Amino acid sequence: MSKKNASIYDIAKEAGVSTATVSRTINTPDKVSSETRRKIHSIMERLNYSPNALAQSLVSRSTRTIGVFIATVNNPYYAEMVHVIEKHAFHNNYSILLGNTGNWIEKEEKYVEIFVKKQVDGIIFVGGRNVTDPHSHHIMKTSERIPVVLTNHALVGKNIYCVLSDEAEGACMAVQHLIDTGRDRIAYINGFNFSYPSVVKKDSYIKTLSRNQISVNEDLIVNAPKDNMEGGYAACEALLEKGSEFNGIFVANDMMAVGVMKKLTEAGYAIPGDVSVVGYDDIQLCHYLTPSLSSVTQNISKLGSMAVQLVNDVLEGKEVGKITYLHPELKIRESSLPH
Amino acid sequence: MSKKNASIYDIAKEAGVSTATVSRTINTPDKVSSETRRKIHSIMERLNYSPNALAQSLVSRSTRTIGVFIATVNNPYYAEMVHVIEKHAFHNNYSILLGNTGNWIEKEEKYVEIFVKKQVDGIIFVGGRNVTDPHSHHIMKTSERIPVVLTNHALVGKNIYCVLSDEAEGACMAVQHLIDTGRDRIAYINGFNFSYPSVVKKDSYIKTLSRNQISVNEDLIVNAPKDNMEGGYAACEALLEKGSEFNGIFVANDMMAVGVMKKLTEAGYAIPGDVSVVGYDDIQLCHYLTPSLSSVTQNISKLGSMAVQLVNDVLEGKEVGKITYLHPELKIRESSLPH
DNA sequence: ATGAAAGCGCTAACAG
DNA sequence: CTGTTAGCGCTTTCAT
Secondary structure (H helix, E strand, O other): OOOOOOOHHHHHHHHOOOHHHHHHHHHOHHHOOHHHHHHHHHHHHHHOOOOOHHHHHHHHOOOOEEEEEEOOOOOHHHHHHHHHHHHHHHHOOOEEEEEEOOOOHHHHHHHHHHHHHOOOOEEEEOOOOEOOOOOOHHHHHHOOOOOEEEEOOOOOOOOEEEEEEOHHHHHHHHHHHHHHOOOOOEEEEEOOOOEHHHHHHHHHHHHHHHHOOOOOOHHHEEEOOOOOHHHHHHHHHHHHHHOOOOOEEEEOOHHHHHHHHHHHHHOOOOOOOOOEEEEEEOOOHHHHOOOOOEEEEOOHHHHHHHHHHHHHHHHOOOOOOOEEEEOOEEEOOHHHOOO | OOOOOOOHHHHHHHHOOOHHHHHHHHHOHHHOOHHHHHHHHHHHHHOOOOOOHHHHHHHHOOOOEEEEEEOOOOOHHHHHHHHHHHHHHHHOOOEEEEEEOOOOHHHHHHHHHHHHHOOOOEEEEOOOOEOOOOOOHHHHHHHOOOOEEEEOOOOOOOOEEEEEEOHHHHHHHHHHHHHHOOOOOEEEEEOOOOEHHHHHHHHHHHHHHHHOOOOOOHHHEEEOOOOOHHHHHHHHHHHHHHOOOOOEEEEOOHHHHHHHHHHHHHOOOOOOOOOEEEEEEOOOHHHHOOOOOEEEEOOHHHHHHHHHHHHHHHHOOOOOOOEEEEOOEEEOOHHHOOO
16 A cells, blocks of 8 residues: 555665664664664664564464454453453463354354464363364364363363363352252253253252252253343243242353343242342352342453463473363352342 | 474475465466366375465465454443454454453553554454543554554544444433433433543533533532443442432443442432433343343444444555444333333 | 466574 | 574466
8 A cells, every 4th residue: 555664674774784683683682782773773763663573473483372262252251251361361472363153163163274374373262162062173183283272161182271160060059059048949041052061060950959859850941042141031931931830040151140030020020039040150240230140150360361371381381281170159149148 | 392384385395396386276276277286185185284374464465364452342332342343354354353452551552563563454443542642643653554443433544444323412312311201300420531432422411401401410420430330330329429319310331320220229219210221332231131221322233344344445445434423323221211 | 287486574593 | 793594484477
């Protein structure tokens, strides 16, 4: 469009030195006499010089950028993850290429290919994945080239690292809490039926009921059509239609829980008077809802920082654990107060 | 770490052709005999070849990546913008480098520099900016090299393009609606005092009151300390402490409105019985709150797609308008029903 | 249809 | 401290 940007060559010519010297004043300033250094700097300034990272990366074999994939930024939980990851990435001098997959595997595959072509130094997949696609071929293939980190999903592979919140433990805490506060007919509203965290939570929900000698009623388990407020609303509607009595609900994530509470309120149920509700993720909103929503928190901050740290450490050749579990915590609020 | 990735040179050697031919089968397949093409393809497959986009970009002078800056992904409004932008970018074969600035100008400046070094094809700044920094030196400087698009902020410059929702109109609609439904003491909870959208809304709020012969009470205008739920809560608290009576509140964004409603509820006010509330942005959550929150919607989808379209069009040399205004719309829900 | 060679912007031996 | 040179992986004339 306009005139070409100044290159290292232009600077060199203008300064009457070689390109090597210019390169040195950028990368190893002390190997250049302060005089020429000053001169070169002033010329750079004047020519509005900016090093071309493409060329640098081409030789250094490192782009200092990490590819990050999430299902959808619209979910505050994911948004917070992106936020934390971005923060730590920046702090460690990485940029992030963001890919929103919408849980659409074909898009993800294409995206991974693009990011690999663009030579990202590593890739982070945020959030649980579909368990029916256990081998995730494109992930395995990618991990042959660069480190891959998964968040809240367990996958084993040569260059694959996982950091996850123990959702079995979290679900157990939630359900046990409902039981301990006098609820004996507890429904479970599941997220996407085949996602790893959903499977784990459902399993834990069932086990916890059993451990407390409460029989599992299949009518009280419903899969939400979508992983958001709308889905929670619809799921709760379905639950009500089935007609089985319940006095507690454990919801696989907070956004769905918002929909659930909306539906319950519309249907005339008092929370927690008639039914007690516990969500999952502990997004900020929980605190501001009326009634405020009890939830299980996953230490997103740690999760995100570890994810970045992992790719960084691997790139630096450090030894790191393949899989790390973090302990969740239950936050009790108004929605699950004993009646 | 592991063995070097296959390059075009390896493929060429293996196939007994020149690198030029390999390059051609990638970019202009029809200029290569179908026989060699097939052979080369199979070798690529076998060697798990992936073109190095750095090298490609170095010669093509285009990276097909756009830098996107936002204040914080945590705000659902911004998250949705990112979502839309990402979607359109992907569709147009761009990737996005995401920078979360937290309204921290020094970070933004550093980030812009990094993205420019990384040769992004264009930059999109999402959301209103600080009006006290009117010339935004780094933006002007950047726009000398690549197209810059601003969303919800007006800035004039050679290679700068803006697309914004008419927030003056939106604020006017909100306030007029409150007046029309019988509210005559209307408070305004402002966002960050110096951000462009806040200034515009406040101005419009005042004008609309005047136009309706309602005097402006400075006690009813409060600047939130933060641009989120917490800030809205605190602002509402401050408002109540001032002691001036009010029966309607216009809040500069929905997240703050959530905090406002929480505080009002805690303080024993009925919504909309005692006080009517209208927010701004129309995030999805509005519908699911109890009571549901009236809000002004900005057609985020259009805003985001236009932003991407603008950088794309400019890069392709098309003529585009420097500034485009979109009309907002008022969504009336329970929180502002007439009493 | 294919190859040779120059060049994109920068770095890194090696030599002085 | 500085210059020369080769090379990172790919594209693109210009020949053939």
